[in-house]
Amino acid sequence: MDNKEISQAVIGRLPRYFRYLGELKDEGIERISSQELSDIMKVTASQIRQDFNNFGGFGQQGYGYKVEYLYEEIGRILGLEKTHDLIIIGAGNLGQALANYMNFERRGFLFRGIFDQNPELYGKKIRNMEVRPMEEMESFVKQNEIDIAVLTIPKAGAVKVAERLVDNGIKGIWNFAHVDLNVPKEIQVENVHLSDSLMKLAYNINRYESESIQTPGSSL
Amino acid sequence: MDNKEISQAVIGRLPRYFRYLGELKDEGIERISSQELSDIMKVTASQIRQDFNNFGGFGQQGYGYKVEYLYEEIGRILGLEKTHDLIIIGAGNLGQALANYMNFERRGFLFRGIFDQNPELYGKKIRNMEVRPMEEMESFVKQNEIDIAVLTIPKAGAVKVAERLVDNGIKGIWNFAHVDLNVPKEIQVENVHLSDSLMKLAYNINRYESESIQTPGSSL
């Protein structure tokens, strides 16, 4: 409804709020102030209030926020009351791992099919789905109105597969292939580049080590 | 050597530079200007130059950057010439998928062991390693001087396991458990919260849809 664009920095924090509020709710806590939430989550109270106020006022002056209400509102903002139909492209280890991860279903992400180009895998049961040949991907996406494709194939084929998905009406791609996809800007892409993440960890480990060796005054 | 702190925003971009430069090198391209790289990577030339200059001058005025040299320098910054010994905690689908992912080894991340608390999995071969019981984790970390632990266990146990790892000298944790770990600040943590990532994708899909419906003038 609201028309001002929300920054991706804010969006990126919403799932974490959602998680903490869910936990507070499960603990039976009814109200919380931005300051209390700040202490728990280790972010400033100011940021919490700013973030929430991007979407309108969820709190009440002098009282704070109602945990359950806030939890539901953030879920609604994230679109979790809607369901999404998704397919997995690539039935390797990672594709199978994601297919078997039940928690996504809980949030409305419904696993509808899994595809691979390796004939040896055709018909293999993963969760309750049989692996289908890649050739069936296009028609399947159309007929089942698939929203989201999860790309867990090697990077060599990923760019082309993404184009085929786009041509058949996919709305979003969750991309685990180690390559940047080239799709129209109305198609949403969320990249999970695992090796990039691991390299970042390595950098931070190395940096900390060399820092603590060389800090003046820390010697001997 | 240098003492100014590099921002995580910059560090986060290094693996992507590294990837593109590796591809350019493989294509046999010897030199590149920040403007050319800008066109390929879709980031500003200014940002590229600023980023590189955090680490000293890698280029040459009037010429540009030598691809191979730049590639190697970034690899060095990321610490990829060193090796890291890692273990995986949790031999479920995701743990096995990561264990089988060969590409990490290529970058010096050496898979040394995998642990689980489920006795049915003990001794099961994953890649070339047998699944070990959780009880052996501490001694294994110490004896083999493990740097990095990959946490692919449910969130319930993750916080405690992380503490045990820290007590035994781990330097970094690659955390796939859907919980924030509570470790001393000298321990590096890199979180991969898959469901957060998927929620972000869902938000962006929904947002785009409602926007294109409501944009003034697009009505029919």
Next chain:
DNA sequence: TAGATTGTTAATCGATTAACAATC
């Protein structure tokens, strides 16, 4: 040398934090 392109300073933009008036 002239042309190209870096390295670096300055300007802008956006995100975070601080402050406080509004109000429950």
Next chain:
DNA sequence: TAGATTGTTAATCGATTAACAATC
């Protein structure tokens, strides 16, 4: 009402982009 805490404006900080002098 008085106290608490939000919603929101203003101040600050940091990151990105633009501009240009240095120099290959």
